[in-house]
Amino acid sequence: MIHSVYSNKDVFLRELVSNASDALDKLRLEALRDDTLDADVSDLHIEIEADKEARTLTVRDNGIGMSYDEVGQLIGTIANSGTAKFLQELREAKDDAGAEGLIGQFGVGFYSGFMVADEMTLVTRRAGEAQGTRWSSRGEGTYTLETVDDAPQGTSVTLHLKPADSEDALHDYTSPWKIREIVKRYSDFITWPVKLVPAPGEDGEAPEPETLNSMKALWARSREEVSDDEYHELYKHISHDWRDPLETIRLQAEGTFEYQALLFLPAHAPHDLFTQNYRRGVQLYVKRVFIMDDCEALLPPYLRFVKGVVDAADLSLNVSREILQQDRHIQLMQRRLTKKVLSSVKELMTGSPEKYADFWREFGAVLKEGLVTDADNRDAILAVSSFATTASEDEPVTLKTYVERMKDGQDAVYYMTGESRQSIENSPHMEAFRDRGIEVLLLTDAVDEVWADAVGEFDGKPLRSVAKGDIDLGTDGDGKSEEEREQQSAAYEELLGWMKEQLGEEVKDVRLSSRLTVSPACVVSDTDGMTPALEQMYRAMGQEVPATKRILELNPDHALVKGLNEAYTQREDRTELVETAELLHGLAVLAEGGQPKEPARFVKLMADRLERTL
Known part of the structure; x- marks a missing residue:
């Protein structure tokens, strides 16, 4: 499975370092919120240690760690979305890009280590707990899980690398220069030190660990200092997306309330964008200190696809989601960030039509939610909608x-x-x-x-x-004078009243149509009425919506309607015409994608009528 998803083996180290960084962020945040947490946060860092002779590579951190149950839940299964679902979507992916895109959606980056390793061993202890856990697997569908007593705080992942002469051993991942190259390329912006632990010298003593990354926050550096590739790697780190973003958005606010933002418009919508459990929001930092992974208060729900980082200068380090929702500064930030995202989309529309077309195809349906929920920005949303x-x-x-x-x-x-x-x-x-x-x-x-x-x-x-109210397109195009229209209306007046009486339980009114030229009839809603689709949508959301009667419109120029009117004026026994009226209404309902109130009766009437025509 891993080989069918990953095309570049080097990224296994990026994934492990990224996981370690997340663990350090979470420990720092937990320590801020819980004064009683028994955890050492004085020297948080990531270490990489290679053993050339044993052909092992170890990535360790002294972060939050995991409990026994968490290891079974998070590591023992391929993500919370489920192994079976992941493999099914993987098989359905139509191209390599689509397959790679699934990797971030299901959070299986840990397993990328099996591209270069025959076996992986994980030892972890959650901060504040006394007992640790060891997990190991050869990547063949099974794993072992046991408790250990001597595990240090944090997580250590050891990869038992494949033999140097195997087909999969394209690079020597125990080589210091290769490790430096990968970390510099993919993880230079990580805010925690990533240290390379050197091998002991001839005297048995190991030199000091070498810090491989600059630890400079990209959002705090000038645009000229940062390459597009570096921005893209940050996006992949925080979004777990394997593709480059569509657009990078920078914002620096100065004055009474200062903050910096680095936001990204993804190139593709995630598979769970419209699900209730979709994790939205951008990462929140305060003075370079990580506070929250998915701060929903910073952007409205209709911009939930936006990823990125916001670093504020004047917020408290010890904040909760509830406090953020009420914070005046956060509300000001949301308004500014929202306007910035919308203006960036507008720039795409005018300056990069192809990019805009890609964006609208992926996220237009989400953005239009703001037309309902965000009246203040409605004009701006309309301006970027197509x-x-x-x-x-x-x-x-x-x-x-x-x-x-x-x-x-x-x-x-x-x-x-x-x-x-x-x-x-x-x-x-x-x-x-x-x-x-x-x-x-x-x-x-x-x-x-x-x-x-x-x-x-x-x-x-x-x-x-066009499906609601009385549409008046004037007389141009229908070839009728006003006098002819009045005469036609008078000729059908009795039929219309009779049909309304016969179909009273089904329709609100029966009238002649100015919107039909080919079909015999159609059903329409009142100008201010709900369409059937909207009624169905509200019911699906659990809201009680009373059934709405709709209006039946007849095409006075259609042979069927003309024949019905003639028969009505000539016959005293109109029993058969009642069935014709029901069929006409049922056909109109079917034509718009609905179904008659009593489908079985409609089918019987239609079959009987067809039989009589043979």
Whole structure:
């Protein structure tokens, strides 16, 4: 499994050092919060020790460590998401990049050591506990787990490297120059010292350990001092993503409240972005001291995909999530960071259209949540949003562009929601708009059902659903005069009233349609009513929503509707016409992707009617 995911064997050391760094961060934070913690925090560091003769490489830290149960939970299984699920998604990955992307999602970096080792041994003791734990495995699906009494605080991982003459031994990972190269390339920014423990000399004494990393926080260095590769490695360290970020965002605030931020827009959405347990937020530091791994208070939920670091100068070191949510400084930081992220997306839109297209494809559905939840930044979110339309197969457009190319006399921005572009374009509601060349926004994300109503208008133009309310597109394009329309309305008046009476339990009203040109009928919601999809969404969230009656619209120019009207005016026995009315309504419901209230009855009526036509 490891060989199918990792393409560069050197990264095993990056993963182990990164895990050790996390353990040191957690111990420092725990010590700040718990004065009774019996743990030594005076010299926190990471050590790397190589034994050339024994062909072992050991990475140890004196951080938080793990208990016996934690080792079984975190190390004995491939991440909390589960081994089976990981392997299934790995098999389904369509390319190498997709496979590598899974590694960070499931947190299996520890296992990368098996690329270079035949066996791995882990010895750990959680800070504050007396007993340690030893875990060992040869990477063949089993492991041993036992308690030990002499384990030092922290975690030590020893890799029993593969033989030097094996096909997998491309490099000598016991070589000091190779270890220096890997740490400098991948882990130079780690805020804790990464020390190389040299082998004893001929006199039996070992020289002083050599610190391999600069420990300079990238966000505290000037832009000219830091390369893109260094930024990318920091992103991979904090996000556990194996791909480079799409964009790097720097921010330095000075004045009464000072802080520095280094944020990243990922190139790909994680698989669990829309799950309840998705860990969002950026890392919070105070004066270079790590405080919190996923500080949710720094960015709103609709920017939960943003990763990065914020380092504040004036916050207390001993803060909790509850305190942060109420802290005025944190609220000011959130507003500033939010505006910075949105302005960076706008710069992508204007300066790097290809990058923006990638960003919107991956995160557009999340960003649009802010149109509902963040009224203060609604205009800024709308400015960086783009939507598929009937005017273009490939390129989405902004609302600004849509308004600029509206037809003369068009007074609204028209849109329609649905499961897919194809289902929307085939909807009866689109017929008159298509015939008259009126552009319609095609909204296929679940959140689109909500934000369009919340926003209401853009640039003074109301947003109108083509599936709601009475659409008046004027007489241009239908070839009828006003007098002809009035005559037609009068001719159908009795039929409409009769059908409303017959379908009273199913519909709110029956009326003639100005939006149909091909289909016989369609169902629409009131202007301020809920669509069926929105009702279903609220019910899925556990909210009680009363069923809403909808309006049945008939196409007066369709042969079926004309025939029904003629039959109604000519017959005294209208029993069979009641069935025709039910079928017409059922067909309209089916056409928009719904289903009749009584599917079995609808099928029977349809089968009987087809039989009589043979």
